[in-house]
Amino acid sequence: MRPPSSASGKVAIVVGGGSGIGAARVREFAANGYRVVTMSPSGRARALAESLGGAGLDGSNTSTEDLRACVGLTVSRYGRVETAGSVARPCPADHVSVAAGESRWCPVQDSVSWLRYLQ
Structure with a gap:
């Protein structure tokens, strides 16, 4: 996935x-x-994120709590998310999205935007 060159100000x-x-x-x-x-x-x-002017946290893709914290940090710092992806393995153990009440999860390895379920 290659980000567009005109993405100034977008959040990933x-x-x-x-x-x-x-x-x-x-x-x-x-x-x-x-x-x-x-x-x-x-x-x-x-x-790495902090060295590039971004934000980051220590957490695991197998933890729904950590994934929620990552989304929460993003929204609190930047107010939105335009794109998200993952190269982390293994897939989250519980296969539950970070959206409250959701029971669906896009497989992490597909690098699709699992944040679509947050909207």
């Missing part, structure tokens, strides 16, 4: 942005004008 969440492809995605989003929020259990995603 990358789950699993601490290293490898996830970190590359975070850097590319930031280079293309996105404000980025990212999460990983290692702390590397948070450090």
